[in-house]
Amino acid sequence: MHRTNLLTALDAHQAYDSIETEMVERTKRFIREHADCFERSLTVGHITGSAFIINNERTHILLTHHKKLNRWLQLGGHADGDSDILRVALREAVEESGLADVRAVMHPVFDVDVHRIPARKNDAEHFHYDIRYLCQADSRIPLTISDESHDLVWVPVTSILNYTEEQSMLRMVSKL
Numbered sequence: 655m656h657r658t659n660l661l662t663a664l665d666a667h668q669a670y671d672s673i674e675t676e677m678v679e680r681t682k683r684f685i686r687e688h689a690d691c692f693e694r695s696l697t698v699g700h701i702t703g704s705a706f707i708i709n710n711e712r713t714h715i716l717l718t719h720h721k722k723l724n725r726w727l728q729l730g731g732h733a734d735g736d737s738d739i740l741r742v743a744l745r746e747a748v749e750e751s752g753l754a755d756v757r758a759v760m761h762p763v764f765d766v767d768v769h770r771i772p773a774r775k776n777d778a779e780h781f782h783y784d785i786r787y788l789c790q791a792d793s794r795i796p797l798t799i800s801d802e803s804h805d806l807v808w809v810p811v812t813s814i815l816n817y818t819e820e821q822s823m824l825r826m827v828s829k830l
Contacts, residue, residue: 664770692733699781703742704730709793719804752798764788
């Protein structure tokens, strides 16, 4: 039952292209096959929630330079048992940025991505089934870098290629 709301949201999601369509279908299969899909303890993979944050003027995107992955990414993280993935995305955005007022621009799912997480110390290689929401925040508010990041920066939408060439990130920028 706790998976029904996310499956319904994924059924309603309009994928941007054939790549995202496959990601959505793969995520729905994963959710149906694993009752514990929201738990980090599921070692083959788990659902994560992300906030793709734009500023109020819609000219900049907030990116974090992720310590473990050493890449510029949107903010987000593990569901840790919470099946309300929008709540997860907003919680992670606040924790990772220090911004108190991050809000969803649209409540439907904005993007879906499945990506491999390499093995590290005590964690085997696994997959993140990332549900992403378009969010907004005031870029004038000071940021607080969490211990999960090297840096946080508001990147002009037109300069995204200076930070990443990752296709899922570029897909989200295209959707704006």
